[in-house]
Amino acid sequence: MDIKKYIEETGSKAKQAASVLAAAEAGQKNLALNNIADALIESSQWLQAENEKDLQVGRDKGLDSAMLDRLTLNEKGVANMAEGLRQIAALADPVGGISDLEYRPSGIQIGKMRVPLGVVGIIYESRPNVTADAAGLCLKSGNATILRGGSEAIHSNQAIAVCIQKGIEAAGLPKECVQVIETTDRDAVGELLRAKDYVDVIIPRGGKGLIVRVTEDALIPVIKHLDGICHVYVDDSADLKKASDVAFNAKTHRYGVCNAMETLLVSESVAHEFLPEIAKRYAEKEVELRGCEKTQTILASCGKATEEDWHEEYLAPILSIRVVDDMSAAIQHINHYGSHHTDTIITEDYTKVRRFLREVDSSSVMVNASTRFADGFEYGLGAEIGISTDKLHARGPVGLEGLTSVKYIVLGDGHIRQ
């Protein structure tokens, strides 16, 4: 197989489909989404049988149980994919929306129209449900998609692709609106990352290794989320009951997620009162604590945090703790060691709120709220394709709007420039 040619052909078809999809009405796109949901449910047995092929190969290869777990597609998993698509169908269509249409002194009217990005390339690992979720969000936002899943899920992904294309065609749209790369050849990823004549943006979803590789090799803009080193800062003006609840929730609600707290910062003047109380709650959950020197003097049993700990995304029941002089030191720590994902302050002080919101350079900056809220559903985006820690284009949870751009529209009546 000539991989370069295959990707070019796939890209060319996607580009053609994208121009049809960009002009499609919301009703037709919603019909396609609901059709796909129906097709998935109808094919549930077959999808599970195809998934079993992947699982068999995985077991033979000795994949660990966490990996096999992510790869598994059972009846509930299929139902969830279908339900996710129906939810996307129920969201408002962002495409074509016109805003800020205003007259200028010259007499022309200027406004902005929301438009799709074009062709979105998605490179992901393991979880087959991403195939349906990502395709659904792109379809609704008017973008054609080229999906490249992990080789370990190739049978599952191809089977899901059959259902997706069936649903799209039944709605009268070109099936190339969603294409799943058919080869497991790793060169296909490289070619996709260089296909700048056909692909407008690349979205990687997976572990840090994948995202670093994609970012380094792509000749196309990437919307990415590298890691989530999130902080909770307990200020000396904090209500310590709120501080305890938020710090406990942010760490222990779920461990393996990017919006979990990894480092707790505590103002020195409340550290003696706050740390022993919160340490007791963490102990009940068997969270390992690693503290700075000052923390260790307050919490005798606390381990020692090294410089590496401040850079670490544990994704586990481990927490680093640092006692800081004041809010300025906390902001400095967050902007230096953090990953510009989500950071929160616990305070009752109005002036500090204003400063923290302005000066913390993260995609989500919070006050008296758990970092766990950083999520497309919680933010009302309906669904998310990822959380961007980049600054350009999309920042924070990326939903339908993050998959679109705007163009200027100008209305005149024969106006010419003087």
Add this chain to the structure above:
Amino acid sequence: MDIKKYIEETGSKAKQAASVLAAAEAGQKNLALNNIADALIESSQWLQAENEKDLQVGRDKGLDSAMLDRLTLNEKGVANMAEGLRQIAALADPVGGISDLEYRPSGIQIGKMRVPLGVVGIIYESRPNVTADAAGLCLKSGNATILRGGSEAIHSNQAIAVCIQKGIEAAGLPKECVQVIETTDRDAVGELLRAKDYVDVIIPRGGKGLIVRVTEDALIPVIKHLDGICHVYVDDSADLKKASDVAFNAKTHRYGVCNAMETLLVSESVAHEFLPEIAKRYAEKEVELRGCEKTQTILASCGKATEEDWHEEYLAPILSIRVVDDMSAAIQHINHYGSHHTDTIITEDYTKVRRFLREVDSSSVMVNASTRFADGFEYGLGAEIGISTDKLHARGPVGLEGLTSVKYIVLGDGHIRQ
């Protein structure tokens, strides 16, 4: 000189300055802008003397008169720079603006705050006034700037930089908010394009060669404008008086600008009536016409357009003309041969307006208005740093808002995720 080290140091200083500038109030930034304007006016004689050094080198090197013209900084040029900075000072500050702050069912409030991008690298050619214009826009939008001008303008740019840094310091801001690269070593450009730890976005301003090089070499996101192949499409439903005025203005108002029309598309059913009349007007301006076969049968004296002509940005009194079957053919031509810059339809037909606006994939899509309106001042942005033909982040004329991003802010009262 160790260029790599020099760029790293420059970048590191810029990053530090950027965090101070991001938190600066509008009043302080405006003071800096007005200070710079004062410093430029006070130093006008010296600036012209420094500029004369560049001109002398340029003349010795045999630069052509157009190039020397672009390089020249006379008293009026200095006054214009100062006036431009005062205008930027008078614009509203986009930074810190909060929008869409709304309650979610969980009880938290979510909104978006506009924030600077961070450090902007600007790579440009010839015109020394870009130094002040670009620095001014970046300063107002809260971004630190690293400027790298052409080696032919090194004395002028360094002198302008002195005035800029003087003005910034007098406002109590770090002078590293604006830095002009001091070396003419070409390696500095390469290092700047790879300085991803320090620079958040690169904006090239200059000819196509520069922009292609920057885009290919940059490891940092680029906001760029490659070329402007703009179209006017005269539909069969057009008011031909409006069509004539717009087509004449779009081509002849100025030739060497990116928003000038390069190709005129005419619906077949009005071509016989429209083309002879507009050809007469172009003849008066000595515009060379290059037409398709059908155009040539209508305009006997018209030259022949080749495939290359449809791809060509003439920036000169030359116009290619194509007779098309209908609006669908026109849209297809524009999306295929155009540069996604600015395209306009002349029509009185409501349904066609709706379709043209939606389906033409350009940064500005117009109805009954000259392409020459595609401009930051005309659009009410106050000033522009360039016109982006990219889709992500900024599209069309890029003003202060295009130099910013948004972050989410979340306000709670001890809220935790359930």
